[in-house]
Amino acid sequence: MHTILSVIVVAILAFLGTMFDNFFAFSAQLIVTDEKRVRRVSYAQALGVATLLVLAGGIGSLLTPIPLPWVGLLCLAPWALAWHAWRHRTKEPSEVYRRGALTTFAMTLALGGDNLAVWIPLLRADGFAHAVVTVVVFAVMELLFIVAARGLTGHARVVAWGTKHAPSFLPWLYFGLGVLILIECGSL
Numbered sequence: 803m804h805t806i807l808s809v810i811v812v813a814i815l816a817f818l819g820t821m822f823d824n825f826f827a828f829s830a831q832l833i834v835t836d837e838k839r840v841r842r843v844s845y846a847q848a849l850g851v852a853t854l855l856v857l858a859g860g861i862g863s864l865l866t867p868i869p870l871p872w873v874g875l876l877c878l879a880p881w882a883l884a885w886h887a888w889r890h891r892t893k894e895p896s897e898v899y900r901r902g903a904l905t906t907f908a909m910t911l912a913l914g915g916d917n918l919a920v921w922i923p924l925l926r927a928d929g930f931a932h933a934v935v936t937v938v939v940f941a942v943m944e945l946l947f948i949v950a951a952r953g954l955t956g957h958a959r960v961v962a963w964g965t966k967h968a969p970s971f972l973p974w975l976y977f978g979l980g981v982l983i984l985i986e987c988g989s990l
Contacts (some may be wrong), residue, residue, distance in 0.1 A: 809932045813939035818830035819979045822918040829951040843950045846903035850910025874989025878979035879919030884976035891969035923983045
């Protein structure tokens with residue numbers, strides 16, 4: 803059984819690791835979003851993350867009959883993402899032109915594959931009480947995520963730097979998340 807502090811630390815690491823790509827995509831989107839729509843787009847981003855969290859919790863609860871160390875095999879998903887990111891790290895990032903709340907919600911879900919791959923075993927790993935702590939941490943982190951992304955809208959160079967250099971360290975980030983899944987599920 804993990805302490806509450808370790809659950810909080812793991813939840814923060816899992817959120818940061820899986821939301822890294824979303825952060826730069828969302829920040830870039832805010833740069834091209836009309837100022838009148840920023841609040842609505844921010845709500846759509848939060849709703850997208852909440853939807854991913856509900857999906858992860860629902861899928862995790864369906865996995866209850868499966869022994870927890872076997873759920874650790876879901877580490878293969880972020881490792882596959884790591885391999886894909888490694889293979890494509892030299893490709894030029896595509897330009898992103900998004901507008902509106904519906905598109906923001908859809909893109910949050912589209913970028914959420916890695917979130918589900920990590921969040922499902924994380925929410926399943928330590929029982930209901932720790933899952934609730936994780937959800938609360940994710941809610942706080944999402945609020946900070948939106949505030950930070952909105953703060954970056956005045957710094958297009960920061961968004962451009964993150965978009966340019968993310969391919970160099972995303973494979974390592976995904977690999978580390980896979981190891982975290984193995985540890986949390988007791989598979990190692």
